[in-house]
Amino acid sequence: MFFLRIMRMAIKGLQTNLLRSLLATLGVIIGVGAVVAAVSILEGSQRDILEQFESLGADQVIVVNGQRQHGGRAVSVNSLLPEDADAIRREHEKIITATVPQFQGAGQIKYFQKNTGAAVLGTTEDYDEVNSYLVAQGRFITREDVRGNAMVTVLGYGVAEKLFGSLPAVGKNVKINGKSFSVIGVMEERGTLGFIEVDNQVIVPLTTAMDRLFGARYLTMLVVRASGTDKVPETIDAVRQTLRAEHRLKPGEEEDFQIFTQEMIKQQFGQFAAIFAVVFYSIAGISMVVGGIGIMNIMTVSVTERTREIGVRIAVGARRFDILRQFLIEAAIISFLGGGLGVACGWAMANLLSSVTQVLEIYTPPMAIVVALLMAIAVGIVSGIYPAIRAARLDPVEALRYE
Amino acid sequence: MGDSVVHALDGVGLTIQSGEFVSITGPSGSGKSTLMHIVGCLDRPTSGALQLGDKVISAMSDKQLAQVRNREIGFVFQTFNLINRTTALDNVTVPLIYTRRSYAKKTAEAALERVGLGARGRHKPSELSGGECQRVAIARAIVNNPKLILADEPTGNLDSRTGKQIMRIFHELHDSGITILLVTHEMDVAVQANRTIHMLDGKIVQDIAVDQSYREQIIEAVKATEMHLHREEGPFPPPDDERATAALQHERRGASARTTDLAE
Numbered sequence: 048m049f050f051l052r053i054m055r056m057a058i059k060g061l062q063t064n065l066l067r068s069l070l071a072t073l074g075v076i077i078g079v080g081a082v083v084a085a086v087s088i089l090e091g092s093q094r095d096i097l098e099q100f101e102s103l104g105a106d107q108v109i110v111v112n113g114q115r116q117h118g119g120r121a122v123s124v125n126s127l128l129p130e131d132a133d134a135i136r137r138e139h140e141k142i143i144t145a146t147v148p149q150f151q152g153a154g155q156i157k158y159f160q161k162n163t164g165a166a167v168l169g170t171t172e173d174y175d176e177v178n179s180y181l182v183a184q185g186r187f188i189t190r191e192d193v194r195g196n197a198m199v200t201v202l203g204y205g206v207a208e209k210l211f212g213s214l215p216a217v218g219k220n221v222k223i224n225g226k227s228f229s230v231i232g233v234m235e236e237r238g239t240l241g242f243i244e245v246d247n248q249v250i251v252p253l254t255t256a257m258d259r260l261f262g263a264r265y266l267t268m269l270v271v272r273a274s275g276t277d278k279v280p281e282t283i284d285a286v287r288q289t290l291r292a293e294h295r296l297k298p299g300e301e302e303d304f305q306i307f308t309q310e311m312i313k314q315q316f317g318q319f320a321a322i323f324a325v326v327f328y329s330i331a332g333i334s335m336v337v338g339g340i341g342i343m344n345i346m347t348v349s350v351t352e353r354t355r356e357i358g359v360r361i362a363v364g365a366r367r368f369d370i371l372r373q374f375l376i377e378a379a380i381i382s383f384l385g386g387g388l389g390v391a392c393g394w395a396m397a398n399l400l401s402s403v404t405q406v407l408e409i410y411t412p413p414m415a416i417v418v419a420l421l422m423a424i425a426v427g428i429v430s431g432i433y434p435a436i437r438a439a440r441l442d443p444v445e446a447l448r449y450e
Numbered sequence: 451m452g453d454s455v456v457h458a459l460d461g462v463g464l465t466i467q468s469g470e471f472v473s474i475t476g477p478s479g480s481g482k483s484t485l486m487h488i489v490g491c492l493d494r495p496t497s498g499a500l501q502l503g504d505k506v507i508s509a510m511s512d513k514q515l516a517q518v519r520n521r522e523i524g525f526v527f528q529t530f531n532l533i534n535r536t537t538a539l540d541n542v543t544v545p546l547i548y549t550r551r552s553y554a555k556k557t558a559e560a561a562l563e564r565v566g567l568g569a570r571g572r573h574k575p576s577e578l579s580g581g582e583c584q585r586v587a588i589a590r591a592i593v594n595n596p597k598l599i600l601a602d603e604p605t606g607n608l609d610s611r612t613g614k615q616i617m618r619i620f621h622e623l624h625d626s627g628i629t630i631l632l633v634t635h636e637m638d639v640a641v642q643a644n645r646t647i648h649m650l651d652g653k654i655v656q657d658i659a660v661d662q663s664y665r666e667q668i669i670e671a672v673k674a675t676e677m678h679l680h681r682e683e684g685p686f687p688p689p690d691d692e693r694a695t696a697a698l699q700h701e702r703r704g705a706s707a708r709t710t711d712l713a714e
Contacts, residue, residue: 052547059536359531362492363590364520364548366513443492447531 053369057376064349071345072385074338075426078331079389079419080396085327086415087397089320091408096316100309103241105276107177108283110269110290113303125265126303129253131293132171132269139285142278145173147270148253152261156202156249157222158210165206166248167223169256177272180240185217185232192231193252196259200228204236205246223249224260279308335422338385339430346378346434357438358446371439378431379424386423390416458484459495460652466631468503468597471624473632473640476649482633483602485649489631490523490600491515503597520548524591528603530583532575538562538586539571545594561589565619581612588619592628599623601632605639617642638672641665 061068069076103109114121132148150169155162174180175187182201192199200223207216207230216230228251237245257263273282283306290304350357357370394411401409459481466472474482487493488500491507500507502522510518519525532541542558562571565585575583584604591599601620605613617639624630632643640646641660648656658664 056547059540062535355531356533359525359533360544360548361516362490362519362525362531363545364516364594366516366548369548444487447492447527 053373053376054380057373057380061377061380064345068345068381069385069388071341072338072381072388074334074336074341075382075385075423076338076389076392078334078338078426079386079423080393081327081331081334082419082422083390083393083411083415084396084400085324085331085393087394087409087411088400088407089324089327090412090415091397091401091410093316093320094410095408097313099239099242100312103309104178104272105309106273106279107309108271108273108279108286109307110271110286111267111305111307112265113301113305115301115303124303126294127266127269128264128293129257129266131290132266134293135269135271135286135289138289139282142274142281142285143271144274145177145272147171147173147177147272148266149174149268149270150253150256150261150263151243151267152256152263154223154249154260155225156206156210158219161210163206163209163247165203166243167256167260168243168248168250169253169260170250171253174250175234177270178240180237180245181235182232183235184215185230187232188250188252193254195252196254197252198226198228198255198259199231199252201232201234201250202230203234203246203248203250205244206249207233223251226260279310283308335426338382338423339426342378342382342427343430343433345381346374346431347437349377350374350434350438353438354441354446354449357441358443358449361441361443362447367439370441371435374435374438375428375431378435379427382423382427382430383420385427386420389423390419393419457652459488462498462652462654464647464654464657466629468629469624469627470645471620471630471632471643473634473643473646474649475633475635475637475640475646477635479651480649481652482649484652486600486602486631486633489598490525491519516548520545521594522597524588524594524596524599526584526587526591526599526601526604528606530575530580530587530607532583532586532590534575537572537574538567538578538582538589541575541586542571542589542593545590549594558589558593561593562586564592565589579612580608581615584608584612584616585619588616588623592623596628598629598631601630603634604632605634605636613639638669641668 110127112127113124115124116122127148129148132146136143136146147170152167152169154165154167156165168174170188171193172188172190175182181187183204185201187201188197188199191197200221202210202216202221210216210221211219216233219230220227221230222228234245234250239245251260271282271286273279286306287302291302294303296302360370360373361367397407397409397411401407458479462481462485464485474485476482484493488495489502491500491502491510495508498508502518505518507515507518532538533544539558539562542561543555546553546557559568559571562568565588567582567585567589570578570582570586575586578586584607588599588604599620604620605616608616613636620630620632621642630643632639634640641664643660645657645659647654
């Protein structure tokens with residue numbers, strides 16, 4: 048009860064100089080705003096990105112072409128061949144259940160007058176099962192399709208929608224980059240899979256893509272599935288060993304391929320996020336210090352202005368501790384209000400960024416808001432200590448005479 | 451400052467009976483403010499003792515002094531000393547907050563009622579006249595039912611008519627049994643007490659009971675001087691007119707004494 052009364056008194060004390068007080072907390076507003084915005088963006092994109100990698104599956108090992116330093120620049124080195132996929136599978140049958148070589152290109156898909164741009168994925172018969180991304184109508188490509196360079200295609204959900212609408216697509220012929228393909232299936236609606244918008248993708252046999260469509264020699268990517276998540280480290284070693292042999296790399300020679308797992312990418316992203324966080328939190332920290340100084344300044348002014356009031360309060364029975372507490376609470380309330388504004392600004396800022404860039408996902412964890420507000424209150428109390436002590440130490444006789 | 455000890459009060463021995471109405475007069479620096487502050491437990495004497503009822507104030511802790519100020523003493527100041535940003539009622543409530551006990555809002559309203567401002571509780575001091583402000587201050591002083599009221603020039607910032615209204619309230623409070631100690635330099639105000647003390651250089655030089663004939667005599671003299679001033683020189687005496695100021699206004703010019711030097 049007594050505490051509530053002191054709170055009420057403090058709030059009344061602030062009302063007269065609300066604008067001035069809030070200006071003093073600009074640093075706190077910016078600091079808290081920066082924290083909330085940073086956390087929202089970080090958490091949002093982390094969730095977004097991790098979701099993407101989750102969809103890849105924890106038992107997958109991804110191999111891409113390597114990079115080499117060439118004249119101070121990283122130059123990509125094409126090295127992955129379709130035969131590498133077979134070799135890896137053949138040599139490590141016990142721990143590897145599937146290898147899915149992939150070639151990615153871009154194409155123009157045409158059905159009579161209708162026309163759409165899409166990603167073209169050349170791959171093998173295991174792609175759908177490894178990714179648990181299945182056909183909705185018709186069938187997926189088979190081993191025979193791959194062996195025979197068949198001119199068949201499975202359309203992504205979005206592509207089928209654009210070209211055929213509600214009409215059945217299976218059995219029709221479409222043109223991919225001018226070449227005629229028979230539609231054998233349509234994939235289920237999925238959105239994205241490992242950063243690729245698979246709904247806007249068409250799938251053709253690997254051989255058809257590399258030999259007939261793009262005339263390419265090297266794969267874009269090779270997905271290897273281990274027989275279990277616990278076999279992933281072993282699989283990485285196996286893949287490395289086979290590829291070094293296949294590519295005839297001497298011992299100690301730099302690898303011309305790179306191996307990723309979901310875990311590794313998560314870790315890398317975690318490192319990036321940590322650096323980002325440190326930068327943002329430093330900005331926030333500096334702002335908070337500035338905000339604290341602002342509050343200290345305004346509270347000192349307030350104590351001076353209210354010297355007589357303090358004298359009166361002591362004269363009518365306030366203890367020194369009551370005066371101290373009153374000013375501490377005022378400082379805490381000011382910075383709490385600043386913190387609240389900061390949370391609002393930060394949240395608005397993050398959402399604005401998200402809608403402007405159309406890329407970033409935003410997620411503001413409730414805990415971050417609580418922590419930011421507690422931080423603001425702490426800054427207020429710490430910077431209120433000095434003015435509050437000054438107020439409490441006033442000599443009532445002098446204070447009552449103060450002009 | 452600091453080189454020598456200034457005795458703002460020197461060998462003052464004073465006993466005030468419960469229920470007395472005492473006025474203190476004296477020029478600036480005579481020690482009357484210091485006496486008030488010490489009696490009001492705002493300042494401690496460097497030596498000597500103060501007893502309030504059966505309590506030995508000089509032996510009390512700061513905490514206990516705060517409680518005595520809160521519950522047993524009411525202060526009224528020349529400049530009202532209200533908190534300007536809050537309402538009259540909130541101002542009267544301040545001492546209640548520091549009782550650390552639950553209180554009814556009615557207590558503050560009743561105090562305002564008692565000084566005739568029951569309807570003005572929601573107004574801020576800036577919306578009140580000087581006399582009304584002083585009445586709010588008196589309501590604040592009496593809200594905790596103190597035994598003693600200390601008034602430091604309570605009519606000093608008011609015109610004579612408003613001053614009379616304020617003095618009427620003090621009389622009413624006195625009649626209800628409250629002890630009043632009032633500092634003033636206006637003789638016609640001072641003689642309204644039952645006992646008047648005159649101080650000079652930290653010492654009590656005169657301590658007399660006021661009877662009706664003395665009171666009337668002084669009031670007549672004040673009136674006569676005022677009339678004289680109005681007729682001869684207009685309402686304001688020229689600054690070098692010693693004749694007008696000598697008897698009645700002990701302090702108009704002199705610099706205020708630094709009573710805090712007492713602490714050193």
